[in-house]
Amino acid sequence: MEIKEAVVKARIEPSLKRETEVILDALGISTTEAIRMFLTQVRLHKGLPFEVRIPNAATQAAMNELESGKGKRFSSVEALFDDLDG
DSSP: OOOOOOOOOOOOOHHHHHHHHHHHHHHTOOHHHHHHHHHHHHHHHTSOSSOOOOOOHHHHHHHHHHHTTOSOOOSSHHHHHHHHHO
16 A cells, blocks of 8 residues: 655744744645645755855845844835935
């Protein structure tokens, strides 16, 4: 007789589990269904279904700046371009 299911176990942070369960519940999707969907996409794409990249030094510096609250914010695209034009 063929096995119809395989068990997948993963250790994750409790807060990640709680937060994602709230989101998935709102979508009407169980954690099991979400994992099945993810693995199906991995199979279809023959890899991760999204791009994974290591940021270069300039991007990492900009991300660190934003995380520390030092980044610029703009109220509109026009304001952003005005700032870029200097």
